[in-house]
Amino acid sequence: MAKKYRKTFAERNLIIIIILMWVFLAIVTGGRFSSSLNITNLVRQAAINGVVAVAMTFIIITGGIDLSVGSVVGLSGMVFATMTSSNLSIGMSIPLAIVISLLASAAVGLVNGIAIHDGKVPPFIATLGMMTAVRGLVMYISNGRMITGLPKEFKAFSSADFLGLPALAWTWIVIAVIAGLVMKYTKFGRNLYAIGSNPEAARLSGINIRLNMYFFYIVGAVLCGIAGLMLSTRLASGVPTAGQSYELDAIASVVIGGASMTGGVGTALGTVLGALIIQTIKNGGNLMGIDPFIMQMVIGAIIVLAVFFDTFFKSRGRRPKIFGKGKKVNAAQ
Amino acid sequence: MPEKFGEVALKIEKVNKEFPAVKALTDVSLEVRKGEVRALVGENGAGKSTLIKIVTGAYTKDRGDLYICGKQIKRNSPLISKNMGVYAVYQAVMLAKDLTVAENFFLGAQPGKGGFINWKKMYAESEKFMKDLGLDIPVRKNLSELSVAESEMVTIAAALWHNPEVVIFDEPTAMLTKSETKILFRIIKELKEKGIAIIYISHNLEEVFQVCDTITILKDGMVVDTVPSNTLDEESLIPLMVGREISEMYSKKEFEPGKEILRVENLSGEKFTDISFSVKRKEILGFFGLVGAGRTEIARAVYGVDKIQRGTIHINGNEVKIKKPNDSLKNGLGYLPEDRKDLGLFLPQDVDFNINIINYERSINAGIINYRKTAKLADEYIEKLSIKVGGPFQKVSELSGGNQQKVIIGRWLAKNPDVLIFDEPTVGIDVGTKSEIYKLFGKILEQDKGIILISSYFPELLGMSDRVIVISNGRVAGEVERKDFSEELLLTLAMKYYSNADLKEEVLNG
Numbered sequence: 001m002a003k004k005y006r007k008t009f010a011e012r013n014l015i016i017i018i019i020l021m022w023v024f025l026a027i028v029t030g031g032r033f034s035s036s037l038n039i040t041n042l043v044r045q046a047a048i049n050g051v052v053a054v055a056m057t058f059i060i061i062t063g064g065i066d067l068s069v070g071s072v073v074g075l076s077g078m079v080f081a082t083m084t085s086s087n088l089s090i091g092m093s094i095p096l097a098i099v100i101s102l103l104a105s106a107a108v109g110l111v112n113g114i115a116i117h118d119g120k121v122p123p124f125i126a127t128l129g130m131m132t133a134v135r136g137l138v139m140y141i142s143n144g145r146m147i148t149g150l151p152k153e154f155k156a157f158s159s160a161d162f163l164g165l166p167a168l169a170w171t172w173i174v175i176a177v178i179a180g181l182v183m184k185y186t187k188f189g190r191n192l193y194a195i196g197s198n199p200e201a202a203r204l205s206g207i208n209i210r211l212n213m214y215f216f217y218i219v220g221a222v223l224c225g226i227a228g229l230m231l232s233t234r235l236a237s238g239v240p241t242a243g244q245s246y247e248l249d250a251i252a253s254v255v256i257g258g259a260s261m262t263g264g265v266g267t268a269l270g271t272v273l274g275a276l277i278i279q280t281i282k283n284g285g286n287l288m289g290i291d292p293f294i295m296q297m298v299i300g301a302i303i304v305l306a307v308f309f310d311t312f313f314k315s316r317g318r319r320p321k322i323f324g325k326g327k328k329v330n331a332a333q
Numbered sequence: 334m335p336e337k338f339g340e341v342a343l344k345i346e347k348v349n350k351e352f353p354a355v356k357a358l359t360d361v362s363l364e365v366r367k368g369e370v371r372a373l374v375g376e377n378g379a380g381k382s383t384l385i386k387i388v389t390g391a392y393t394k395d396r397g398d399l400y401i402c403g404k405q406i407k408r409n410s411p412l413i414s415k416n417m418g419v420y421a422v423y424q425a426v427m428l429a430k431d432l433t434v435a436e437n438f439f440l441g442a443q444p445g446k447g448g449f450i451n452w453k454k455m456y457a458e459s460e461k462f463m464k465d466l467g468l469d470i471p472v473r474k475n476l477s478e479l480s481v482a483e484s485e486m487v488t489i490a491a492a493l494w495h496n497p498e499v500v501i502f503d504e505p506t507a508m509l510t511k512s513e514t515k516i517l518f519r520i521i522k523e524l525k526e527k528g529i530a531i532i533y534i535s536h537n538l539e540e541v542f543q544v545c546d547t548i549t550i551l552k553d554g555m556v557v558d559t560v561p562s563n564t565l566d567e568e569s570l571i572p573l574m575v576g577r578e579i580s581e582m583y584s585k586k587e588f589e590p591g592k593e594i595l596r597v598e599n600l601s602g603e604k605f606t607d608i609s610f611s612v613k614r615k616e617i618l619g620f621f622g623l624v625g626a627g628r629t630e631i632a633r634a635v636y637g638v639d640k641i642q643r644g645t646i647h648i649n650g651n652e653v654k655i656k657k658p659n660d661s662l663k664n665g666l667g668y669l670p671e672d673r674k675d676l677g678l679f680l681p682q683d684v685d686f687n688i689n690i691i692n693y694e695r696s697i698n699a700g701i702i703n704y705r706k707t708a709k710l711a712d713e714y715i716e717k718l719s720i721k722v723g724g725p726f727q728k729v730s731e732l733s734g735g736n737q738q739k740v741i742i743g744r745w746l747a748k749n750p751d752v753l754i755f756d757e758p759t760v761g762i763d764v765g766t767k768s769e770i771y772k773l774f775g776k777i778l779e780q781d782k783g784i785i786l787i788s789s790y791f792p793e794l795l796g797m798s799d800r801v802i803v804i805s806n807g808r809v810a811g812e813v814e815r816k817d818f819s820e821e822l823l824l825t826l827a828m829k830y831y832s833n834a835d836l837k838e839e840v841l842n843g
Binding site for chain 2: 184185186187190193194196197198200201202203204205206207208260263264265
C-alpha cells in the first residue's frame, strides 16, 4: 500500500527514440547526417513547423483543433511582404509591419474563438472554414502572385546564426520554452488543462471559459503569425501558398508528442520532440536516398502507430518503457 | 455456509491485484452460491470495485483463480464472463442512449430475417418482459428520453434479459427513488428464488441488511470476514469495515450562531420562485425537499452557475451581483456539487491539480506556481480525508471512485470559503470518511464560517443542521428549528406545494 508513487516522465521515451534515430542515421549515412551543416539544416527546417506545432499544442489541449494554422502562416507572411516590399508603395518599417502582421493573425484567432465558444461551432468546422477563407484572403491581397523585394535585414535573419544555431531555431526554442513554462507554472496554463479536461468543472471552479478560449486561440494564431514571418525570411518573399497543409505536420507533432485529442493532455516539450522526430525522418530519408513519397507513407504510418501504442499499452495496464521494466498504469477502482 | 443455498455459482480463490501505488487485492477468496444474496461492504478503496472488475473481466488478476459455475476461467474478458452468465449493473448506464429500450435488450441479436428487423416481435417480447418484471417503462422510447431512475431500471432489466447465473449490483439504488428501490428489492427476491447468485455492493448498510443473506467485509484489499447477515447489525458491522469504533457519527459541535453572513431575498429562477433564506456564521443551514424540488437549482443559482430571473443576494449585509461562479468565489461563496465526478473532476490530471485548481493563489508568487507549496496543501488534505493515493502527483484516473470524490471534497475544504454549499456531500462515501467529513464541518464552523447542507438523508440532515429550510415544488415551504426536528414534519412540509395526491401517497409509503 505504502509504495511511494513516482512521477513518470512521459517525454523520456521520445528523447530516447530521437537519440537512437540520430545514432542510426549517423552510422548509415557515414557521418553525413551528423555533420554540423546537416544538423543546422535540420533544426532550421524543423523550426517553422515546430512553432506552428507549439501553437497547435495549446488548441489540442483545450480539446479542440485548429486547421487554420497554415492559412495564418500564409496571411502573416503576405501582410508583412505587402507592407514592406520595395516593389510596392507602402514601404512600412520592419517593426511596425511585424506588429500589423501579428495583429492580423490575432484577429483570425479571435474570430475562431468567438465562433467556437459563443457560436458553439465545432472547432474542426470553424477552423476548416477559417482555413479556406483566410487562404482566399491571402490570394486576394496578393492577386495570387509572389511578392518580392523584402528588406535585406529581414531576409538576413533566416541565415543568421547565434552560438552555433540558426536564429530561426533559437526563435523556436525561445517560444517553446516560454510556452512550456507558461503551461506548467502559471494560472493561465493550469486553466488550459482544466478547460481541456472538463469544461463544466472548470466553469464551476471560477474559470472564465470565454476569455480563456479567446486567449488560447489568439495565442495560437499569433504564434502561427510568427511562424509566417519566419517562413517569409527563408523564402525572401511573400508566397500566396506559404504554409499550406502545415496543420497536418503540426497535428502529427502534437500527437506524437503525447497529447490527447480529447483534451487535457499534452506538453510543449513533447510537441517539440514530436516535431524533431518528423523532421529527422524527412531529413534522414532524404540523405539515405529514399523516395520522398515513400517517406510520406512512413510518416503517415508513424502517426497512427504512435497513438496506437499509447492506447494499446494503456489498456494493457503498462506504460511502455524502452529501457527497464514497464510501469503499470491503470485505474485502481 | 448454510445449506439452504444451491451449488457454488462463483468462486474466487486467493486473487491478487496490484496497481502503481496500491496493492488493491491481497489473497481474496470468496464463494457465492446459487440463490444467495451476498453483500460486499467496505470503505472506499477497500477493493470492492476492483474485485468486481476482475470477475467481469474488465481487469486481469495478477494471481489467483476464478471459477464461474464450477468452470475455471483462466483468461477472462468482458465477453467471456457474459457468456458464462455474469452480468453487472453499475451506477452509470452502460447502454446505447440513442436506441429504444427494446433495441437495447436485443442488441446484437435482433429478431427478423434477411437482414430486416422484425420490430413487431422485438417490441412485443420486450413489453412482455418488462411487464413480467413489474416495470412500467415504455420499450419504444429511446433511453435518452427516460429519467435517470428509469434508465437505471432499464440497465437492470437488460442484465436480467440475458438469463444470468450471477448478477452483480454496484450501488444500484443511488439513482433510484424509494418506490423504484422497492421494485428492485422485489426483483432481487425473485431472482434469488430462481436460484441466481447475487452480489450486492452498497454503502447503504440499511439496505444491505434488508436484502442480503451474507456479508463479506473487505478492508484494504483483504477479506476481513464473511458472515450471515442476521448475526450482525449496523453497529457491529461498522467497526469491522473501518477497523475502529466510530463513537459518534454525527459529532455536531454546538456553537452560538454569529452574525448573518449570507442572505438571499426573493430569488426566482426557472425551477423555483421567491426563495428567501439566510445563513449565519457558525451555523449549518439544512435544505430538505423531494427529488426535483429545486434544491440543487437554488444552490446553482446562488453560486452563479444558472441564471437568476429576480431576487438579490447579500453577503455580510452588502448586496452582491453574482453572474458567474467566479463572482461567488470572490465573494467567499463555494459550491460542492452532488455530481462530483462530472462537475468537479479533472480526470486526466493529478491529485495535486485537482485539489489546487481553485487554490493556486496560495502557491503563486509573482505569477509563478510553486509546486512544493501546492503539493504540501494536497498532502494535507490527502491525510485529513485519508485519500488512498501514492502521492499528490498520482493521476486521479488511477484512484477509486470514492477516493476521487474525496479529492474534490478536499479541494473545497482547502478553499475554505465563508459559506460553503454541500450538495449531498456523503453520497457514495464510506462511513469512516463520512464521520471525518462531519468532524470537518465542526472545524469549518469554528473558523466563523457558515455551511449550507443539501441532503436527502435524514440522519445526516437532522444530525448536523441547526435549522432546515424545506423546499417544496420550487418554493420555501417552511423553516424548522433544531428543537422541532422530526422526519414527519419535514416530509409534510416537503409536500406542501404538490397537489398530486398520488405523489403524497407514494412518498409516505415509500
